[in-house]
Amino acid sequence: MIKPVNAHISATPPPPVMEARRWLEGVEFPADRPLINVSQAAPVDPPPEPMRRAMAEIVLNDAQAHLYGPVLGLPELRAQLARDWSAAYGGTLDPAQVAITSGCNQAFTSAVATLAGPGDAVMLPVPWYFNHRMWLQMSGVETLPLPTGDDLLPDPDRAAALLHERVRAIVLVSPNNPGGVEYPAALVAAFRDLARSRGIALIVDETYRDFDSREGAPHDLFTDPDWDDTLIQLYSFSKAYRLTGHRVGAMVASPARLAQVEKFLDADTICPNQLAQRAALWGMRNLSGWLAEQRREILARRAAMTQGFQSLADWRLLGCGAYFAYVAHPFDLDAEAVARQAVREAGVLMLPGTMFAPTRSRGGDGRAEAQIRIAFANVDRAGIAALFARLTALSL
CATH class of the missing domain: 3.40.640.10 (Type I PLP-dependent aspartate aminotransferase-like (Major domain))
Structure with a gap:
């Protein structure tokens, strides 16, 4: 009989990005409202x-x-x-x-x-x-x-x-x-x-x-x-x-x-x-010139995110830079429930703060349950505008 898995590994939660991708199973995204995936901080385009x-x-x-x-x-x-x-x-x-x-x-x-x-x-x-x-x-x-x-x-x-x-x-x-x-x-x-x-x-x-x-x-x-x-x-x-x-x-x-x-x-x-x-x-x-242009584009997307949250009622922007916006959501649900429902109701895949901090049940202070990470680097400024339109319409 195969011996048990190393206890340290078996006690470690699944990889968050892979776990979040499972939330997409069985969900259909119509052509006029494709998935906006802001879950992973990795370029999706090939090298230049x-x-x-x-x-x-x-x-x-x-x-x-x-x-x-x-x-x-x-x-x-x-x-x-x-x-x-x-x-x-x-x-x-x-x-x-x-x-x-x-x-x-x-x-x-x-x-x-x-x-x-x-x-x-x-x-x-x-x-x-x-x-x-x-x-x-x-x-x-x-x-x-x-x-x-x-x-x-x-x-x-x-x-x-x-x-x-x-x-x-x-x-x-x-x-x-x-x-x-x-x-x-x-x-x-x-x-x-x-x-x-x-x-x-x-x-x-x-x-x-x-x-x-x-x-x-x-x-x-x-x-x-x-x-x-x-x-x-x-x-x-x-x-x-x-x-x-x-x-x-x-x-x-x-x-x-x-x-x-x-x-x-x-x-x-x-x-x-x-x-x-x-x-x-x-x-x-x-590629120093090319990289400088990529930086300017990321900073422009950062500015679009910051501006967007200024007009998004009840959401609170906690931090924004590089590839990420970290926000407090306004709903009377924990962050994972919000992220899961955002997939189905808004076609947006985000990661809950509970993937980045101890939950209340594990000694956390409870703030993570109200927080969301949005990795915006792969969403252009038109996509960011669409993201805010969907978040504005989200009612949970």
Whole structure:
């Protein structure tokens, strides 16, 4: 008889996006009211055509792209990222402080694997990115929730009061998933100082850094010559260059940390996707103008979302930025019931706040039951207008 499933995995809820897609089963969407899917924060378009042509050339002509490569990634890509980050953040990064991973999720899982094990804890601000929470739960690592204010920003003083001796890291995501908020540079620095004073890591996930509304560096952590004694930064090429299916991300950390990460990566995927790495390198060298245009479009959609909620009675916009709007709904139902009924009655697929925070039955403060995440990056401005028309008509 097959032995039971690992208890940590069996206790972990299903992947939220996959769970939400099941709500579509049996629902018909007429041609004049197609589904508006604002559930997932991933580009649905392929990479730009020049990149796809470059990738085709690589497939045909670069034999090394089909073989195993270095576990920590393509040396040229590591060096390019170190140069670009040094310029962008006004600090000094060395290629030896860069690892390439199979997506940003793997950057997170490998970082945590080197920091914490069963019985340890990691602090996540609430609402959290659900895959971060899932990995901790599956690994037997306690999630220490850090409640945020009405502005969705975490408070370093509150974090300091909650930290205990088993906490190994604090995780920040900015621009935030799911909240959309951009963490001020001073706030991020305060968390760095807190983590350093407690001898723990600060993990800063900057998956959406390319769509930050601020000009210049979003923080100055890399200007500290000793940054790598505390900071671990994560990044995704998937959002920048639409390489989601190719799985390519990055981690920036100390060489000593990356020596431990290498063990995890070698036992997991052996090396990052070779084609994806070469595509990311080509993108960094050739698509700066294209990426700037993509950023402008995302910021225009953000503005449309903000304006829309100003005129949508009873809904309250809590945070908006990068790919996300995080809102409080006005209905006398919990968020999952609202999201499920929105599929049937409005043809809109959104994710409930209960997928990003502890529910009241699990010690939450009840706010998640009144909150919704809307991932708007794949909806153009006409689609955003249609979204608001449907939300306005929604009566539950």
